[in-house]
Amino acid sequence: MIVNRKDLSWWERLYLPAIASGFKVTLRHFFKKKVTMQYPEEKWSVPPGYRGAPYLVKDQEGRTKCVSCQLCEFVCPPRAISITPPGPAVQTDAENVEKRPREFEINMLRCIFCGLCQEVCPEEAIFLMKDYSLNGESRKEMIFNKDKLLALGGVHNDRIMKWKQKAVEARRQEVFPVQEARP
């Protein structure tokens, strides 16, 4: 398709009237209240519900909530998440833990902050937080590992504490839910 260029009228060809009307707009804004933010000295405070970078959380007892179910890894559209499951060794460092990720990486260069990981997580272990400006000096630095994600994520108040409740119930029934590994 060919679109023919419209010929300018002689008034338009003068240019100066157009420049003058442009300056008029500039001048009008010159005396109005400023709306530009002096980023990065000034920071934007994000509204609640904002979807920033996804981080892992611990519960109020300091336990990693993620159980390495890998649903977030499965659902993540750009495949930003990569989880290493723990393998068969029985974990004995905390009470009633059956499974926890050995490593949990999110490639923040890939993440599109869609929030699907938070939505799919059955354990409320991953949340999109308020960080919107992540930067680093290398690509490697932008792959956040488990320790970093947990440190950034902080504590999430868990109202249910499923594992604790189960442990209490089981102890009352004299069944210890997580046995010591037999040699």
Added chain:
Amino acid sequence: MSTHAPTPIKPDSAAPPPVEKIKIKVDGRDLEVPKTMPDWQGKPQPTTMLQACQLAGIEIPHYCYHPKLPIAGNCRMCLVEFGTPMLGPDRKPILNEDGTPRIAKSVLPYEPGTARGAIGCATAISPGMEIYPNSPATKQMREAVLESLLINHPLDCPICDQAGECKLQEYSVEHGQAASRFVETKVHKPKQVDLGPRIMLDDERCILCSRCVRFTRDIAGDDALGFVNRGSYNTLASYPGRSFDNNYTLNTVDICPVGALTSKDFRFQMRVWFLREAKSLCASCGTGCNITVGSREEKIYRFEPRENDAVNSSWMCDAGRLNYKWIGREDRLVKLGGSRLKAATWTGAVKELAEALRASKPGTLAIIASARQTTEELYLIKKIATRLGAVTDSIPRVGEGDKLLVSPDKNPNSNGARLTGISGPALGSSLPGIADRIRSGAIRGLIVFGEDVTRHGVSVAMLQGLDLLVVSDVLPSKTVELAHYLLPGCAPAEKRGSFVNVKGRAQRFVKAVEARGDARPEFEWLTELTGALGVENPPRSVEGCFNHLAKEIPAFGGLSWASLGETGAAAAI
């Protein structure tokens, strides 16, 4: 119960005699089904409602029923509503006005308004019977059974290895209720119970279907598992003080419909929905059990048996199942090498190799192939040997067998080596002769495939004295160290091809994972080498090669790659 003798799995050789058919109605459709069907041992037994529905293409949900195990009928998941023709006092069917037989739906005797289902897995059909697998009453029964199964279930799905292939999950979605009405405290049972060297049990998840108990008692012949306690406290346990450690324990993990029995090897390694599946064969013995290889990102996570009634039924042994770790070993040979190889690419290497082979005098070469190679590779090796006037043989590998699956022949393709003419009827019979002639200097060149010949009568000094030593292998060995030309090869899971098992069944397998580095399926460079050596029209593809050799070797009786299908076909051995 006392320990049964293990039941050997035999394919039915003779065609079964024709069976009487009876007329029934499934879900409103008229159907003729055989009166009897083979049970788990292959003996004819009255056809059950579940089997009749399966023939009608309707799946009845079930847990304890397994076609390869005796029927227990304890889970009640397969309850269906049904009706039978009403009989008058003269034992003649009562007819409706339109001439059809009147059907009496089965109801509770003391409550005629309530439907009374029967378990589909153990109720035989009778002439004129009507089965209602989709009626509201059937649906209600399923819902009720699932509700009671979930009462004490931990709902561990996020940490349960079975999630994604769990029948409890699947049926709950399909037939269950969305919400639980159970507000009481759940009964807790032992978790992470160490049953044996390869099995970990989670008693809370067990739905007490007894499949594992029946498998180990009736198939494996090791009566190691049973139930203790009663009611809600009913718990699966192994015999006190005994370890559940026979060579077939991991099959119980496969047949367990839930995540109660888990494999220690696969436990918490990878979620099943990430695994890519490839139809392959176990290469650990001559039985050639059909397997499915589960891999993700070129890493193998598990082998599982694949059903083939002519070979392994639905089972495989633990040793074969766990024999995959070497495929991902760090020290795998991944670079072209050897003391004389100049080229860094396969094209160059094949060219150099062809020149070196052509320069050798006819009659001074020997080829020691491996009965772990595919039939197609062995066929090409034989072609090369004929061209170069080389003697060939392969190495026998004998171990312990058992009555169920394990064969004493530890090579997966001994019959392939025999049929292609690489070896005589007894594998390795020419080996001492080859060794003597290397010692005497009559043989100046040796090509070795996947074997460490220093452990089979050819010493390091003898190898050092050779003019030409070509080695194709996957792992380092003394022979590999001395190679003039080293060609890194592939594990069976990394290539395609076929094996002929000890009973003469030719079976094909496909590639599950990609080999690392330079390693390349032997077939690919062998076909290039045959071409470079001047053999006319070498087969270019594995399929083509099999079709070719099946025509040439009478034992294959005109089989083709396509006719092998997924379960193989018999060759005459």
